[in-house]
Amino acid sequence: MNAKRRRESLWVSLLSILTLTVQAQTQTGRGRITDTQSGAGVPLATVQVLDEPTIGATADSTGTYRLSQVPLGRHTLKITSVGYGDQVIPDVLFTAGKETSLDVPMTERVQTAQEVQVYAQRPLDAIDKTLAVTGAHVFDMEQTRRFAGNRNDPSRMAMNMAGVVGNNDSRNDIVIRGNSPTGLLWRVEGIDIPNPNHFGAMGNTGGPVPILNSNVIDRSVFLTGAFPAEYGNAVSGVFDIRLRNGNPDKREYTVQAGFNGWELGAEGPFSKGSQASYLAHYRYSFLQLFQALGINLGTGSALPQYQDAVFKVRLPLGKAGEIAVFGMGGTSRITFEDEPVTNTLYPQGGEYSTYNTKMGVVGLTHTYSFGPGTSLRTTLAATGNSVQAVTDSITSDRRHYAQYGDGSSQYKYTVHSQFNRKISAKSRFGAGVILSYLGVNYADSTRETGQFHYLRHTTGQTGLVQTYGFWQGRPSDRWVLNAGVYHQWLALTQQHSVEPRLSARYQLNQKQSLSLSVGRHSQVGPLQVFFNQQDQPDGTETMPNQHLGFVFSNQAVLGYTRWLGKQTSLTVEAYYQALQNVPVSPTSPSYSLLNTGTDFLTPSATGLTNGGSGCNYGLELTLERTFSRNYYVMATVSAFDSRYRGSDGVLRNTLFNNQWAGNFLTGGEWKISRKTTLVADLRVAVAGGKRYTPADLSASQQTGTLVEQTNQAFEGQFPAYGRLDGKLTLRVNGKHAMREWYFDLNNLTNRRNIYSQYYSPSTGQVRYSYQLGRYPVFGYRILF
Template sequence: MRIRRISFFILLCCLCWNVFAAEYQIKGVVIDKSTRQPLEFVNVLVVGLGIGASTDANGNFLITQVPPGIYRLQASFLGYKTELTPEYRVNHVTPYVQIELEEENASLNEVIVTASPFQKVPESPVSLRVIGLQEIEKAPGANRDISKVVQNYPGVAFSPIGYRNDLIVRGGGPSENRFYLDGVEIPNINHFSTQGASGGPVGLIDADLIRSVKFYSGAFPADKGNALSSVLDFSLRDGDMERNSLKATLGASEVSLSSNGHIGNKTSYLVSVRRSYLQALFKILGLPFLPAYTDASFKIKTRFDSHNELTLLGLGGIDRMKLNLGIEGEDAEYMLSYLPEINQETYTVGGVYRHYSQRHVQSIVLSQSYLNNRNVKYRDNDESSEENLTLRLGSIEQETKLRMENTSSWSVWKVKAGFDLNYSRYKSNEYRKVFTNALREYDYHTDLSLWRWGMFASVDYAAPDKSFTASMGVRTDGNNYSDKMKELWRQLSPRLSVSYRLIEGLTLSGHVGLYYQLPSYTALGFKGEEGEYVNRHLDYISVSQESLGLSWTPNENMELSVEGFYKLYGHMLFSLSDQIPLSCKGNDYGTIGNEALSSEAKGRSYGVELMFKWLLAQKLNLSSSLTIFKSEFKDGEQGSYVPSAWDNRFILNMSGTYNFPKHWSLGAKVSCIGGSPYTPYDVEKSSLVEAWNVQRRAYYDYSRYNQERLPVFGQLDVRVDKTFYLKKCMLGFYLDIQNITASKLRQPDALMSTGQIENPSAPLSEQRYVMKSIRQESGTLLPTLGITFEY
């Protein structure tokens, strides 16, 4: 309530202010991408405004009288490819823009065409989407969280159950994704991450630092390994080389403070610190868990000269999740019975050195990642006796990574080659009670060191008129975990992409590839009751992917595409106790993979995606997507396919943001997803006293795995933005309402113990609780008021 009063007071003051129609300027430089030399007489335009300027002898340009807003710039010059920049916010601290132009191979008398924001590259002509600044800032229902922004795109499912950001792409599990930050790989992009997977309730990366995001749902570049379902490649902003600025944001779940600027005339910086108030929000909503987090990130970039630069990056978070033991109700009682307390610390620091030598670019990437995950659970949350302890996990993952690569361009050809070297250490102290057919206790210590290596190369061809492109790549990976994992030929990963322009604006593209992923450290480091590594026999997980797409761009503002995909999994990790693939787990808090596994399961996911995007500069950002698909698995060669946990069958998203005069904008998003399959409970097993006391939640009857299905779910999100551009500052407000219709998803009743034993005179192994059912529904109307101030 206090926050709302303060926000209303600030808004009232701004409305009473004599705000003028501010205009700003854009400064920048245009250089040759190969020689790094400035280019004179380049025409630079602000897309959507029709105003611009030409560069001087030093390649500098200055565009004046630009209204505030978010814009792209278009640079064109005879003999060079027309370049369209990422989006930039124009205000009192408009960043200095550097544009790199690549020499054109076509004849000089050809007409220069307008660049399109719908990016296609020879290596990934299908399954690639580029997400810009405006979409990240104003996506309805996303609250500036990139994991939720991505859910607007084809093939990406969302879960109406729980407050999580798990990425489920094209029927693959949440453990099959990889993330990069300006070339540095980061293990996870969410707070409270599920160890062995990739999800969590809230994003780790501050949206104020992001320039753009490349989202690959297939056709992964050869230099980005270990991915099966998606790759998110983040590009961060550079610090401003002309001035220092400060920005404060009050968001959906946190308050953040960021700054960018320069140190001397060669080094820029970008830094952000955030602190959550999510625990207060969850307490108001009456949720049984109270998460709190802090994160910080930075980017420092030094340009030694026109041919050498060094970027230092850092990203870290501290997570604490306590249980809200003071609330009442059966729902709270049920969740409190099994949720553990979670404490995590994570960070990644890295450096990227680049040397530009005419047509060759050499890159060296060195990084260190760290995760310390601790989970504790006592029966009935009673810590007075160690007899009540059911889980104590202390787990550390450390990775040191080196990647070196060279990219060379000649005329219509581009060649990239390099190698990876990775030293990993996984340490775990785990005590855990498990009930399968009888009560078992695991109490072991793991200290696993692992060397990993990989090599990659790719060759791209693009016809001078871009009517035809082709890319062929290969990579291979190995490690010293086992003898067969050392053999590089077992993980040979070829891929081929082709694109052909049938007629002007209509392009047919395709891709085939084979990809591999190393099992998680939790799986590799798991020990049995005798203290031995029980999963030494595991293989790399594999998936072959085929995609075929047709895209139509009638003009530079509109795109309609249809794409079919087929994914065939091999050597899937299979839980020997539950008899389901490990990829069907990972969308809950805790840890996955620390169990006995095999590599015998197979799977497949296939479907068709339709996407429509309409972009009008300064006016409209509209996108719609429909995915129809199936996701299935089977154990070994025998038997029939069974629906996976991610087999929703269809996903529909319609999202749009319209910009009104006076810097108002209105956005809305309609989402609809098919019912998830689910497994009935094993009532007999769940009611056993020994079984229930270990897990404190019902056991599934995996003999009937995913034989039932939830109903279809849909929701409507709405967002309103208002921004004030003043002489020396910017003040913005937004109201984001998730699930404004308060749609509810009816789920199967939860099965829970009453605490009363129905046969107390029986032997302990035969005693059973009297069970009860608890009605389960999900779906909450969640309004958020956000404030942004930049000085």
């Protein structure tokens, strides 16, 4: 009898252990179901795991839902609500260590008697929030991390989209449809921000390493032109980033080590049941390890050092609405010693230089609902960035002579308030105002002909007022019509601009749609350019660029989308952009501000006028199979032409006229065991070669430095760029944590892509520096 009881006790213990193991291999899904047009929660919406019929949840009065005990792995979710189009979301990933957060927007049906099913891989609902129907791409944290060669950088992820050229291994500048990267608008939590990259120059939008952290990004939108009225002061594109909220129910942690540095993250509730939450991530560079392993970082012996942080706090206030406090920022430093120019992407032969940058954003948002369909969102924020730089020339006896110095900073205080009103399923409207107070403190100088003179030396303030209004009409479930107007006024020049925006999408049938967007866009040039100084014969200094007006871009985009299945789509877009009022130089006929924005300096040209122009036109194709049944495929092809006219009226290629670009990306997942998954990704990127201005060899030999033939500006083109990247990831789900190892081998074939030309005094010839060869990027991440 005792033996029988012992056997029964043993079986009970084994079953208990098995039950605990099974329970440990589940995860919770959470999020909020919202109305696309109003942003309000959709109460009583149902969320069902289609491949696990017994698992489901019903949203509460605020649209919040919580799925419990979902088995680890990928699952398909279906969201339904009376009067709304169904949402089917395939392959949602559930892992150990961190709950799966998924907010889902739903569009109310105009004809409720008509059954309409919308697949979530068609990102129309999320895009409708920005009133965009062309050139719009929705992405989230998982997509940012997925593609090979991305380095967990949102900017490099965007380079895979049609119309974007990413043929620079050393920087993440986003070149859209032949435009300068300075034409891009970065926005975080509704606030326009300065350059969000380490070592990023003021006035530019790119850099070598991102400050934005892919682990904290929520579903966001990337727009490539003809964007809606809520966005302004940009002529090429918009990167609208949303930071996700921390988990309001459970504390979770992230530890990560990789190319971008060491990272620690934490999130969770302030108190049980309060729904108030926090999210914070900190990252510190440790590229010393990569250099010790002999990995070429493209900076020679110089060691990039940087750190950054991001946070968001969410505080629900009940009937008084909701408050969110957010912030991000980073510092960076690098020192270049005198070394052979062939070992680095940034030639520094005979020079010593240091380059330090800082960037920061802090803001507070209050969202208030006046009732169903009516809300007001107001954000107060402060942003700023600075550059500290020194360059010395080094003589043969190792003496240093100062050549250049920069100690500049700028800051901005902003209020952005947007009112949104949903009248019915057929109509909504909104209006907003952005008030910005800008302060500058510029102090940079250079040595010429043995004497120093200021490029800029000023302290001042100005204001920028931006207002906009929009209306969306949906006469039927087939039609979406958007109309809006944007206005801006700059106090410095007293200039106004009123810009209409129109767009429409028509659903031909369940598989095909047509779209059209037209609009006028304007942008204030980099503020530093306004304060460029010019020495006068009497010894005084003037600022002859103070009169410069806005750059204008009139844009039109025609798009066609055909669905080849529930997961596969083909999108074709044709566009034309006419740029006007572009700053050019009467004394340097080939100069145009359209060709700036991809280096670490701000243009110092003076005496500029708004007499230039430009045009961009092209055709783009995107074939995409979103992740489903354990694999995905995306192919993009772009053919375009980008031209400009300087002060002499001659039509020339822009610096960014690569003329064509293409990307092919694919990847898959295989379950090795119940806990372990192997992920493989592949990326092929090709593009027309970089444009350059041919060198004047005789003049270069006389001066000992590169002299270009400016009358042949950008007539030269390097050979085509090409790169093959591969990535392997091993994901292991434990009882209470998810561990992930990844190995990303960039430029698998070790192709030598030309980066730039330079003059070599030792050989008396023009030589080439090359982009990064084969180099590995590896990392480790644990969520618990």
